[in-house]
Amino acid sequence: MHILITNDDGVRAPGLAALAEAMSTLGDVTVLAPDRNWSASGHVKTMHKPLRLHQVACSDGRPALSCSGAPSDCVALALMGVLDREVDLVVSGINPHANLGQDVTYSGTVTAAMEAALLGKPGIAVSTEQTETVGYATAAQAAVAVAKKVMNKGLPEGVLLSVNAPTLPTDQVRGTRITRLGRRDYRDQLIVRDDPYGRPYYWIGGEGPVALPGEGTDVEALEEGFISITPLHMDMSAPRSVAAELRSWDW
Amino acid sequence: MHILITNDDGVRAPGLAALAEAMSTLGDVTVLAPDRNWSASGHVKTMHKPLRLHQVACSDGRPALSCSGAPSDCVALALMGVLDREVDLVVSGINPHANLGQDVTYSGTVTAAMEAALLGKPGIAVSTEQTETVGYATAAQAAVAVAKKVMNKGLPEGVLLSVNAPTLPTDQVRGTRITRLGRRDYRDQLIVRDDPYGRPYYWIGGEGPVALPGEGTDVEALEEGFISITPLHMDMSAPRSVAAELRSWDW
Numbered sequence: 001m002h003i004l005i006t007n008d009d010g011v012r013a014p015g016l017a018a019l020a021e022a023m024s025t026l027g028d029v030t031v032l033a034p035d036r037n038w039s040a041s042g043h044v045k046t047m048h049k050p051l052r053l054h055q056v057a058c059s060d061g062r063p064a065l066s067c068s069g070a071p072s073d074c075v076a077l078a079l080m081g082v083l084d085r086e087v088d089l090v091v092s093g094i095n096p097h098a099n100l101g102q103d104v105t106y107s108g109t110v111t112a113a114m115e116a117a118l119l120g121k122p123g124i125a126v127s128t129e130q131t132e133t134v135g136y137a138t139a140a141q142a143a144v145a146v147a148k149k150v151m152n153k154g155l156p157e158g159v160l161l162s163v164n165a166p167t168l169p170t171d172q173v174r175g176t177r178i179t180r181l182g183r184r185d186y187r188d189q190l191i192v193r194d195d196p197y198g199r200p201y202y203w204i205g206g207e208g209p210v211a212l213p214g215e216g217t218d219v220e221a222l223e224e225g226f227i228s229i230t231p232l233h234m235d236m237s238a239p240r241s242v243a244a245e246l247r248s249w250d251w
Numbered sequence: 252m253h254i255l256i257t258n259d260d261g262v263r264a265p266g267l268a269a270l271a272e273a274m275s276t277l278g279d280v281t282v283l284a285p286d287r288n289w290s291a292s293g294h295v296k297t298m299h300k301p302l303r304l305h306q307v308a309c310s311d312g313r314p315a316l317s318c319s320g321a322p323s324d325c326v327a328l329a330l331m332g333v334l335d336r337e338v339d340l341v342v343s344g345i346n347p348h349a350n351l352g353q354d355v356t357y358s359g360t361v362t363a364a365m366e367a368a369l370l371g372k373p374g375i376a377v378s379t380e381q382t383e384t385v386g387y388a389t390a391a392q393a394a395v396a397v398a399k400k401v402m403n404k405g406l407p408e409g410v411l412l413s414v415n416a417p418t419l420p421t422d423q424v425r426g427t428r429i430t431r432l433g434r435r436d437y438r439d440q441l442i443v444r445d446d447p448y449g450r451p452y453y454w455i456g457g458e459g460p461v462a463l464p465g466e467g468t469d470v471e472a473l474e475e476g477f478i479s480i481t482p483l484h485m486d487m488s489a490p491r492s493v494a495a496e497l498r499s500w501d502w
Contacts, residue, residue, distance in 0.1 A: 037299070039298070039299070040295065040296040040297075041293065041295055042292065042293025042294035042295045042321075042323075042356075042362060043293035043294065043357050044291065044292055044293045044357070045291040045357050045455065046291075047290070047291055047455055047456070048288070048290070049454075050444075050446075050452035050454045051452065051453045051454070051455070052450075052452055052453070053451075053453065070293075072293070073455070076439070076455055077441065077453055077455075080439065080440070080441035080455070081441050082441065082443075082453060102369055102485060104487055105293075105294040105356060105362070105365060105485070105487070106294050106295070106296050111293060111356070114356060118353055118437075145502075149500050153500060156489075156493055156496070159489050159493055175502070176502040178497045178498045178502075180486075180488040180494065181486050181487065181488045186369075188327070188331065189331070190328065190331035190332050190333065192333075193301075195301075199303075200304075201301035201302065201303055202301060202302045202303070202304065202328055202333060203300075203301045203302070204296065204297060204298055204302070204324070204327055204328075204331070205298070229497065230488060231488070231489035231493045231494055231497055232487040232488065232489055233487060233488070233489040233490065233493065234353060234356070234487075235431075235432050236355055236356070236432065236483040236484060236485075236487060237431040237481060237482070237483060237484070238407075238410050238482035238483055238484040239484065242407055242410055242484065243429050243430075243482055245407070246429045246480065246482055247429045249400050249404060251396075251426070251427040251429075
Protein backbone atom coordinates (compact mmCIF):
# COMPACT_ATOMS: atom_id res chain seq x y z
CA MET A 1 0.00 0.00 0.00
CA HIS A 2 1.51 3.28 -1.17
CA ILE A 3 -0.11 6.45 0.11
CA LEU A 4 0.51 9.92 -1.33
CA ILE A 5 0.27 12.74 1.21
CA THR A 6 -0.18 16.35 0.10
CA ASN A 7 -1.76 19.54 1.35
CA ASP A 8 -2.44 23.16 0.45
CA ASP A 9 -0.54 24.86 3.26
CA GLY A 10 2.86 23.90 1.93
CA VAL A 11 5.40 21.23 2.69
CA ARG A 12 6.51 22.74 6.02
CA ALA A 13 3.02 22.84 7.56
CA PRO A 14 2.68 20.86 10.79
CA GLY A 15 -0.63 19.36 9.66
CA LEU A 16 1.13 17.65 6.76
CA ALA A 17 3.69 16.01 9.05
CA ALA A 18 0.92 14.90 11.44
CA LEU A 19 -0.96 13.31 8.54
CA ALA A 20 2.13 11.58 7.14
CA GLU A 21 2.97 10.21 10.59
CA ALA A 22 -0.54 8.85 11.09
CA MET A 23 -0.76 7.33 7.60
CA SER A 24 2.59 5.60 7.92
CA THR A 25 0.84 3.12 10.22
CA LEU A 26 -1.14 1.92 7.17
CA GLY A 27 1.53 1.64 4.48
CA ASP A 28 4.40 3.34 2.71
CA VAL A 29 4.00 7.09 2.60
CA THR A 30 5.35 9.57 0.05
CA VAL A 31 4.97 13.27 0.81
CA LEU A 32 4.74 15.52 -2.26
CA ALA A 33 3.38 18.94 -1.41
CA PRO A 34 3.50 22.54 -2.62
CA ASP A 35 6.53 24.66 -1.77
CA ARG A 36 4.24 27.46 -0.59
CA ASN A 37 0.74 28.10 0.75
CA TRP A 38 -2.09 27.61 -1.77
CA SER A 39 -5.10 28.17 0.50
CA ALA A 40 -8.31 29.07 -1.38
CA SER A 41 -6.50 28.48 -4.65
CA GLY A 42 -9.08 26.20 -6.27
CA HIS A 43 -8.66 23.33 -8.69
CA VAL A 44 -5.56 24.10 -10.73
CA LYS A 45 -3.93 22.37 -13.68
CA THR A 46 -0.61 24.05 -14.46
CA MET A 47 -0.14 23.62 -18.19
CA HIS A 48 1.63 26.74 -19.39
CA LYS A 49 4.84 26.37 -17.43
CA PRO A 50 7.04 23.56 -16.18
CA LEU A 51 6.89 22.29 -12.62
CA ARG A 52 9.87 21.67 -10.38
CA LEU A 53 10.38 19.14 -7.62
CA HIS A 54 12.94 19.38 -4.81
CA GLN A 55 14.02 17.02 -2.06
CA VAL A 56 13.18 18.75 1.22
CA ALA A 57 12.07 17.85 4.74
CA CYS A 58 8.73 18.18 6.50
CA SER A 59 8.53 20.10 9.78
CA ASP A 60 9.29 16.84 11.65
CA GLY A 61 12.33 16.05 9.51
CA ARG A 62 10.55 13.43 7.38
CA PRO A 63 11.80 13.47 3.76
CA ALA A 64 9.45 15.03 1.25
CA LEU A 65 9.27 16.37 -2.27
CA SER A 66 8.27 19.99 -2.65
CA CYS A 67 6.60 21.11 -5.86
CA SER A 68 6.34 24.54 -7.47
CA GLY A 69 2.72 23.82 -8.46
CA ALA A 70 -0.65 23.66 -6.76
CA PRO A 71 -1.94 20.80 -4.58
CA SER A 72 -3.78 19.34 -7.59
CA ASP A 73 -0.56 19.55 -9.62
CA CYS A 74 1.23 17.55 -6.91
CA VAL A 75 -1.40 14.82 -7.20
CA ALA A 76 -1.30 14.89 -11.01
CA LEU A 77 2.51 14.56 -11.10
CA ALA A 78 2.47 11.68 -8.62
CA LEU A 79 -0.32 9.80 -10.40
CA MET A 80 1.28 10.44 -13.79
CA GLY A 81 4.49 8.76 -12.72
CA VAL A 82 7.09 11.05 -11.15
CA LEU A 83 7.36 8.72 -8.16
CA ASP A 84 8.27 5.63 -10.22
CA ARG A 85 5.76 3.77 -8.10
CA GLU A 86 1.99 3.35 -8.32
CA VAL A 87 -0.06 5.33 -5.80
CA ASP A 88 -2.97 3.49 -4.16
CA LEU A 89 -4.51 6.28 -2.11
CA VAL A 90 -4.24 10.08 -1.93
CA VAL A 91 -4.77 11.83 1.40
CA SER A 92 -4.61 15.62 1.64
CA GLY A 93 -4.27 17.74 4.78
CA ILE A 94 -4.49 18.17 7.63
CA ASN A 95 -5.94 21.61 6.97
CA PRO A 96 -5.92 23.70 10.18
CA HIS A 97 -9.42 25.01 9.46
CA ALA A 98 -12.60 23.17 8.59
CA ASN A 99 -13.62 22.86 4.93
CA LEU A 100 -17.39 22.96 5.11
CA GLY A 101 -20.26 23.84 2.82
CA GLN A 102 -19.31 26.14 -0.03
CA ASP A 103 -15.61 25.95 0.92
CA VAL A 104 -15.03 22.86 -1.17
CA THR A 105 -14.57 24.38 -4.65
CA TYR A 106 -12.06 26.91 -3.27
CA SER A 107 -10.19 24.54 -0.97
CA GLY A 108 -6.75 23.40 -2.09
CA THR A 109 -7.05 20.54 0.40
CA VAL A 110 -10.25 19.31 -1.23
CA THR A 111 -9.18 19.97 -4.82
CA ALA A 112 -6.16 17.68 -4.27
CA ALA A 113 -8.62 14.88 -3.51
CA MET A 114 -10.70 15.96 -6.54
CA GLU A 115 -7.67 15.49 -8.76
CA ALA A 116 -7.22 11.97 -7.39
CA ALA A 117 -10.88 11.19 -8.15
CA LEU A 118 -10.52 12.50 -11.72
CA LEU A 119 -7.43 10.32 -12.20
CA GLY A 120 -9.21 7.22 -10.89
CA LYS A 121 -7.66 6.93 -7.42
CA PRO A 122 -9.39 7.20 -4.04
CA GLY A 123 -8.91 10.68 -2.55
CA ILE A 124 -9.54 11.86 1.00
CA ALA A 125 -9.30 15.48 2.19
CA VAL A 126 -8.77 15.95 5.92
CA SER A 127 -9.43 19.18 7.81
CA THR A 128 -9.86 20.09 11.45
CA GLU A 129 -11.98 22.80 12.98
CA GLN A 130 -9.06 24.43 14.75
CA THR A 131 -5.80 23.28 16.23
CA GLU A 132 -5.15 25.57 19.15
CA THR A 133 -6.53 23.35 21.89
CA VAL A 134 -6.37 19.82 20.49
CA GLY A 135 -3.74 19.95 17.75
CA TYR A 136 -4.03 17.45 14.92
CA ALA A 137 -4.52 14.24 16.93
CA THR A 138 -8.29 13.93 16.49
CA ALA A 139 -8.17 14.61 12.76
CA ALA A 140 -5.19 12.28 12.27
CA GLN A 141 -6.97 9.44 14.00
CA ALA A 142 -10.09 10.07 11.93
CA ALA A 143 -8.00 10.07 8.77
CA VAL A 144 -6.56 6.66 9.61
CA ALA A 145 -10.01 5.21 10.31
CA VAL A 146 -11.42 6.57 7.04
CA ALA A 147 -8.38 5.53 4.98
CA LYS A 148 -8.59 1.96 6.33
CA LYS A 149 -12.20 1.65 5.23
CA VAL A 150 -11.54 3.24 1.84
CA MET A 151 -8.63 0.87 1.20
CA ASN A 152 -10.89 -2.03 2.08
CA LYS A 153 -14.07 -0.96 0.29
CA GLY A 154 -12.96 1.46 -2.45
CA LEU A 155 -14.90 4.52 -3.55
CA PRO A 156 -17.40 4.81 -6.42
CA GLU A 157 -16.12 6.47 -9.58
CA GLY A 158 -16.01 10.27 -9.34
CA VAL A 159 -16.46 10.25 -5.56
CA LEU A 160 -14.01 11.72 -3.02
CA LEU A 161 -14.33 12.18 0.72
CA SER A 162 -14.00 15.36 2.73
CA VAL A 163 -13.33 14.59 6.40
CA ASN A 164 -13.64 17.26 9.08
CA ALA A 165 -12.75 16.83 12.75
CA PRO A 166 -14.35 18.84 15.57
CA THR A 167 -12.41 20.76 18.22
CA LEU A 168 -12.40 17.94 20.74
CA PRO A 169 -9.77 15.60 22.16
CA THR A 170 -10.00 12.19 20.54
CA ASP A 171 -11.67 10.57 23.54
CA GLN A 172 -14.44 13.16 23.63
CA VAL A 173 -15.51 12.78 19.99
CA ARG A 174 -19.09 11.50 19.95
CA GLY A 175 -18.78 9.41 16.81
CA THR A 176 -18.72 9.62 13.03
CA ARG A 177 -21.41 10.88 10.69
CA ILE A 178 -21.80 10.62 6.93
CA THR A 179 -22.98 14.09 5.98
CA ARG A 180 -23.93 16.38 3.14
CA LEU A 181 -22.49 19.84 2.56
CA GLY A 182 -24.01 22.54 4.71
CA ARG A 183 -23.78 26.26 4.31
CA ARG A 184 -21.54 28.98 5.61
CA ASP A 185 -22.07 32.68 5.59
CA TYR A 186 -18.72 34.11 4.51
CA ARG A 187 -19.20 37.67 5.83
CA ASP A 188 -16.52 38.87 3.43
CA GLN A 189 -15.94 42.60 3.35
CA LEU A 190 -14.29 44.76 0.76
CA ILE A 191 -11.49 46.78 2.32
CA VAL A 192 -10.44 49.78 0.21
CA ARG A 193 -7.33 51.71 1.20
CA ASP A 194 -4.67 53.88 -0.38
CA ASP A 195 -1.12 52.60 -0.70
CA PRO A 196 1.91 54.72 0.37
CA TYR A 197 1.81 56.35 -3.09
CA GLY A 198 -1.84 57.35 -2.93
CA ARG A 199 -3.13 54.62 -5.20
CA PRO A 200 -6.10 52.51 -4.08
CA TYR A 201 -5.88 48.82 -3.33
CA TYR A 202 -8.65 46.36 -2.58
CA TRP A 203 -8.51 43.55 -0.06
CA ILE A 204 -11.11 40.84 0.43
CA GLY A 205 -11.33 40.64 4.21
CA GLY A 206 -13.88 40.48 6.96
CA GLU A 207 -14.56 38.11 9.81
CA GLY A 208 -14.33 34.35 9.40
CA PRO A 209 -17.35 32.50 8.06
CA VAL A 210 -20.34 31.60 10.22
CA ALA A 211 -21.68 28.08 9.77
CA LEU A 212 -25.41 27.82 9.22
CA PRO A 213 -26.73 24.61 10.77
CA GLY A 214 -28.79 22.23 8.67
CA GLU A 215 -29.94 18.71 9.36
CA GLY A 216 -27.55 16.04 8.19
CA THR A 217 -24.83 18.53 7.25
CA ASP A 218 -21.11 18.66 7.90
CA VAL A 219 -21.73 21.89 9.83
CA GLU A 220 -24.19 20.22 12.19
CA ALA A 221 -21.98 17.16 12.73
CA LEU A 222 -19.04 19.29 13.87
CA GLU A 223 -21.22 21.43 16.12
CA GLU A 224 -22.53 18.31 17.79
CA GLY A 225 -19.05 16.88 18.35
CA PHE A 226 -18.92 14.29 15.56
CA ILE A 227 -16.35 13.56 12.87
CA SER A 228 -17.97 14.55 9.57
CA ILE A 229 -17.35 12.51 6.41
CA THR A 230 -18.89 14.16 3.36
CA PRO A 231 -18.89 12.17 0.13
CA LEU A 232 -18.50 14.59 -2.79
CA HIS A 233 -19.08 13.88 -6.45
CA MET A 234 -17.23 15.53 -9.34
CA ASP A 235 -20.43 15.76 -11.39
CA MET A 236 -21.73 19.24 -10.57
CA SER A 237 -24.76 18.88 -12.88
CA ALA A 238 -27.78 20.40 -11.14
CA PRO A 239 -30.60 18.06 -10.05
CA ARG A 240 -33.01 16.85 -12.72
CA SER A 241 -35.75 19.12 -11.38
CA VAL A 242 -33.62 22.16 -12.30
CA ALA A 243 -32.95 20.81 -15.79
CA ALA A 244 -36.69 20.12 -16.23
CA GLU A 245 -37.53 23.69 -15.20
CA LEU A 246 -35.02 25.08 -17.69
CA ARG A 247 -36.41 22.88 -20.47
CA SER A 248 -39.81 24.46 -19.90
CA TRP A 249 -38.39 27.89 -20.82
CA ASP A 250 -39.39 27.70 -24.49
CA TRP A 251 -36.10 27.57 -26.36
CA MET B 252 -30.03 46.13 -16.09
CA HIS B 253 -26.34 46.13 -15.26
CA ILE B 254 -24.28 43.21 -16.56
CA LEU B 255 -20.77 42.35 -15.38
CA ILE B 256 -18.58 40.76 -18.04
CA THR B 257 -15.44 38.86 -17.11
CA ASN B 258 -13.34 35.97 -18.39
CA ASP B 259 -10.30 33.83 -17.63
CA ASP B 260 -8.22 34.64 -20.71
CA GLY B 261 -7.51 38.19 -19.64
CA VAL B 262 -8.88 41.60 -20.48
CA ARG B 263 -7.35 41.73 -23.97
CA ALA B 264 -8.90 38.47 -25.19
CA PRO B 265 -11.13 38.83 -28.27
CA GLY B 266 -13.79 36.57 -26.74
CA LEU B 267 -14.29 39.08 -23.92
CA ALA B 268 -14.89 41.94 -26.35
CA ALA B 269 -17.29 39.81 -28.40
CA LEU B 270 -19.27 38.97 -25.27
CA ALA B 271 -19.36 42.58 -24.05
CA GLU B 272 -20.55 43.74 -27.48
CA ALA B 273 -23.32 41.14 -27.57
CA MET B 274 -24.46 41.79 -24.00
CA SER B 275 -24.61 45.55 -24.53
CA THR B 276 -27.80 44.91 -26.52
CA LEU B 277 -29.45 43.84 -23.24
CA GLY B 278 -28.30 46.50 -20.79
CA ASP B 279 -25.39 48.46 -19.38
CA VAL B 280 -22.19 46.50 -19.45
CA THR B 281 -19.14 46.76 -17.19
CA VAL B 282 -16.05 44.78 -18.11
CA LEU B 283 -13.85 43.77 -15.16
CA ALA B 284 -11.44 41.00 -16.09
CA PRO B 285 -8.03 39.63 -15.10
CA ASP B 286 -4.90 41.40 -16.34
CA ARG B 287 -3.47 38.03 -17.47
CA ASN B 288 -4.52 34.54 -18.52
CA TRP B 289 -5.96 32.35 -15.73
CA SER B 290 -6.95 29.27 -17.72
CA ALA B 291 -7.35 26.10 -15.63
CA SER B 292 -6.82 28.18 -12.51
CA GLY B 293 -9.81 26.92 -10.53
CA HIS B 294 -11.98 28.70 -7.99
CA VAL B 295 -9.79 31.28 -6.28
CA LYS B 296 -10.36 33.65 -3.41
CA THR B 297 -7.37 35.95 -3.04
CA MET B 298 -7.21 36.77 0.65
CA HIS B 299 -3.54 37.09 1.50
CA LYS B 300 -2.69 40.00 -0.71
CA PRO B 301 -4.36 43.14 -1.99
CA LEU B 302 -5.89 43.36 -5.45
CA ARG B 303 -5.38 46.17 -7.91
CA LEU B 304 -7.68 47.58 -10.57
CA HIS B 305 -6.62 49.59 -13.60
CA GLN B 306 -8.53 51.43 -16.31
CA VAL B 307 -7.64 49.75 -19.59
CA ALA B 308 -9.25 48.92 -22.93
CA CYS B 309 -10.53 45.67 -24.40
CA SER B 310 -9.20 44.48 -27.76
CA ASP B 311 -11.97 46.45 -29.50
CA GLY B 312 -11.17 49.67 -27.60
CA ARG B 313 -14.10 49.32 -25.17
CA PRO B 314 -13.21 50.64 -21.68
CA ALA B 315 -12.58 48.00 -19.07
CA LEU B 316 -11.14 47.46 -15.63
CA SER B 317 -8.28 45.01 -15.36
CA CYS B 318 -7.69 43.21 -12.08
CA SER B 319 -4.58 41.58 -10.65
CA GLY B 320 -6.68 38.70 -9.29
CA ALA B 321 -8.44 35.64 -10.67
CA PRO B 322 -11.77 35.60 -12.55
CA SER B 323 -13.58 34.76 -9.30
CA ASP B 324 -11.83 37.68 -7.59
CA CYS B 325 -13.11 39.99 -10.35
CA VAL B 326 -16.65 38.84 -9.64
CA ALA B 327 -16.21 39.12 -5.87
CA LEU B 328 -14.86 42.68 -6.12
CA ALA B 329 -17.69 43.76 -8.41
CA LEU B 330 -20.41 42.18 -6.28
CA MET B 331 -18.85 43.54 -3.09
CA GLY B 332 -19.07 47.08 -4.35
CA VAL B 333 -16.05 48.35 -6.29
CA LEU B 334 -18.30 49.43 -9.16
CA ASP B 335 -20.50 51.70 -7.02
CA ARG B 336 -23.44 50.12 -8.78
CA GLU B 337 -25.41 46.93 -8.20
CA VAL B 338 -24.74 44.09 -10.63
CA ASP B 339 -27.79 42.18 -11.88
CA LEU B 340 -26.14 39.47 -13.94
CA VAL B 341 -22.62 38.05 -14.36
CA VAL B 342 -21.57 36.62 -17.72
CA SER B 343 -18.13 35.08 -18.19
CA GLY B 344 -16.34 34.29 -21.47
CA ILE B 345 -16.33 33.75 -24.30
CA ASN B 346 -13.80 30.99 -23.72
CA PRO B 347 -12.20 29.91 -27.02
CA HIS B 348 -12.46 26.23 -26.06
CA ALA B 349 -15.40 24.22 -24.80
CA ASN B 350 -15.79 23.66 -21.05
CA LEU B 351 -17.33 20.22 -20.89
CA GLY B 352 -17.55 17.38 -18.41
CA GLN B 353 -14.82 17.41 -15.78
CA ASP B 354 -13.48 20.75 -17.04
CA VAL B 355 -15.82 22.74 -14.84
CA THR B 356 -13.94 22.71 -11.53
CA TYR B 357 -10.73 23.78 -13.27
CA SER B 358 -12.26 26.35 -15.59
CA GLY B 359 -11.71 30.00 -14.74
CA THR B 360 -14.64 30.83 -17.01
CA VAL B 361 -16.97 28.58 -15.03
CA THR B 362 -15.59 29.48 -11.60
CA ALA B 363 -16.40 33.15 -12.29
CA ALA B 364 -20.04 32.11 -12.65
CA MET B 365 -19.69 29.95 -9.52
CA GLU B 366 -18.60 33.01 -7.56
CA ALA B 367 -21.70 34.85 -8.77
CA ALA B 368 -23.90 31.95 -7.63
CA LEU B 369 -22.26 31.93 -4.18
CA LEU B 370 -22.84 35.66 -3.86
CA GLY B 371 -26.50 35.34 -4.83
CA LYS B 372 -26.42 36.65 -8.41
CA PRO B 373 -27.22 34.80 -11.63
CA GLY B 374 -24.03 33.61 -13.34
CA ILE B 375 -23.55 32.34 -16.88
CA ALA B 376 -20.31 30.91 -18.29
CA VAL B 377 -20.01 30.97 -22.09
CA SER B 378 -17.56 28.85 -24.09
CA THR B 379 -17.26 27.86 -27.72
CA GLU B 380 -15.86 24.69 -29.19
CA GLN B 381 -13.31 26.50 -31.32
CA THR B 382 -13.07 29.83 -33.02
CA GLU B 383 -10.98 29.24 -36.11
CA THR B 384 -13.82 28.80 -38.58
CA VAL B 385 -16.80 30.56 -37.01
CA GLY B 386 -15.32 33.04 -34.54
CA TYR B 387 -17.44 34.05 -31.55
CA ALA B 388 -20.72 34.87 -33.31
CA THR B 389 -22.58 31.65 -32.51
CA ALA B 390 -21.56 31.68 -28.86
CA ALA B 391 -22.33 35.39 -28.52
CA GLN B 392 -25.83 34.93 -29.92
CA ALA B 393 -26.41 31.97 -27.60
CA ALA B 394 -25.20 34.04 -24.65
CA VAL B 395 -27.73 36.76 -25.43
CA ALA B 396 -30.59 34.25 -25.72
CA VAL B 397 -29.67 32.59 -22.42
CA ALA B 398 -29.12 35.88 -20.59
CA LYS B 399 -32.54 37.17 -21.71
CA LYS B 400 -34.26 34.13 -20.26
CA VAL B 401 -32.24 34.24 -17.05
CA MET B 402 -33.06 37.92 -16.54
CA ASN B 403 -36.72 37.09 -17.04
CA LYS B 404 -36.96 33.87 -15.02
CA GLY B 405 -34.06 33.99 -12.54
CA LEU B 406 -32.03 30.97 -11.45
CA PRO B 407 -32.59 28.77 -8.40
CA GLU B 408 -30.26 29.37 -5.44
CA GLY B 409 -26.83 27.81 -5.92
CA VAL B 410 -27.39 27.19 -9.65
CA LEU B 411 -25.24 28.61 -12.47
CA LEU B 412 -25.30 27.91 -16.19
CA SER B 413 -22.48 26.71 -18.41
CA VAL B 414 -23.23 27.43 -22.06
CA ASN B 415 -21.19 25.83 -24.84
CA ALA B 416 -21.54 26.61 -28.56
CA PRO B 417 -20.68 24.12 -31.33
CA THR B 418 -18.35 24.87 -34.25
CA LEU B 419 -21.12 25.97 -36.59
CA PRO B 420 -22.22 29.26 -38.11
CA THR B 421 -25.25 30.62 -36.29
CA ASP B 422 -27.69 29.66 -39.05
CA GLN B 423 -26.55 26.04 -39.00
CA VAL B 424 -27.01 25.45 -35.27
CA ARG B 425 -29.70 22.79 -34.82
CA GLY B 426 -31.17 24.15 -31.62
CA THR B 427 -30.61 24.34 -27.88
CA ARG B 428 -30.44 21.52 -25.37
CA ILE B 429 -30.47 21.52 -21.59
CA THR B 430 -27.77 19.00 -20.74
CA ARG B 431 -25.87 17.31 -17.95
CA LEU B 432 -22.09 17.15 -17.70
CA GLY B 433 -20.52 14.47 -19.86
CA ARG B 434 -17.03 13.07 -19.70
CA ARG B 435 -13.76 13.86 -21.37
CA ASP B 436 -10.65 11.76 -21.50
CA TYR B 437 -7.82 14.19 -20.82
CA ARG B 438 -4.95 12.15 -22.29
CA ASP B 439 -2.49 14.17 -20.23
CA GLN B 440 1.12 13.08 -20.42
CA LEU B 441 4.00 13.78 -18.12
CA ILE B 442 6.87 15.33 -20.04
CA VAL B 443 10.20 15.08 -18.20
CA ARG B 444 13.18 16.99 -19.59
CA ASP B 445 16.40 18.53 -18.39
CA ASP B 446 16.79 22.30 -18.33
CA PRO B 447 19.89 24.04 -19.79
CA TYR B 448 21.62 23.46 -16.45
CA GLY B 449 20.98 19.73 -16.33
CA ARG B 450 18.18 19.87 -13.78
CA PRO B 451 14.91 18.06 -14.49
CA TYR B 452 11.61 19.80 -15.04
CA TYR B 453 8.14 18.34 -15.39
CA TRP B 454 5.46 19.54 -17.75
CA ILE B 455 1.87 18.36 -17.85
CA GLY B 456 1.24 18.04 -21.59
CA GLY B 457 -0.22 15.66 -24.07
CA GLU B 458 -2.92 15.90 -26.69
CA GLY B 459 -6.17 17.75 -26.11
CA PRO B 460 -9.01 15.93 -24.39
CA VAL B 461 -11.31 13.51 -26.20
CA ALA B 462 -14.99 13.86 -25.43
CA LEU B 463 -16.79 10.65 -24.52
CA PRO B 464 -20.38 10.80 -25.76
CA GLY B 465 -23.19 10.09 -23.32
CA GLU B 466 -26.93 10.54 -23.71
CA GLY B 467 -28.20 13.92 -22.61
CA THR B 468 -24.71 15.33 -22.07
CA ASP B 469 -23.05 18.57 -23.07
CA VAL B 470 -20.59 16.52 -25.12
CA GLU B 471 -23.36 14.88 -27.13
CA ALA B 472 -25.21 18.16 -27.71
CA LEU B 473 -22.14 19.81 -29.22
CA GLU B 474 -21.34 16.79 -31.36
CA GLU B 475 -24.86 16.87 -32.75
CA GLY B 476 -24.72 20.58 -33.55
CA PHE B 477 -26.72 21.99 -30.63
CA ILE B 478 -26.04 24.78 -28.17
CA SER B 479 -25.55 23.10 -24.78
CA ILE B 480 -26.82 24.72 -21.59
CA THR B 481 -25.73 22.79 -18.50
CA PRO B 482 -27.21 23.85 -15.18
CA LEU B 483 -24.61 23.31 -12.45
CA HIS B 484 -25.15 23.32 -8.72
CA MET B 485 -22.61 24.42 -6.12
CA ASP B 486 -23.60 21.57 -3.80
CA MET B 487 -21.10 18.84 -4.70
CA SER B 488 -22.52 16.41 -2.10
CA ALA B 489 -22.60 12.95 -3.64
CA PRO B 490 -26.01 11.36 -4.32
CA ARG B 491 -27.90 9.86 -1.38
CA SER B 492 -27.14 6.35 -2.60
CA VAL B 493 -23.43 6.98 -2.07
CA ALA B 494 -24.04 8.36 1.43
CA ALA B 495 -26.21 5.34 2.25
CA GLU B 496 -23.47 2.98 1.09
CA LEU B 497 -20.90 4.76 3.26
CA ARG B 498 -23.22 4.63 6.27
CA SER B 499 -23.32 0.85 5.92
CA TRP B 500 -19.54 0.69 6.50
CA ASP B 501 -19.80 0.09 10.27
CA TRP B 502 -18.30 3.21 11.80
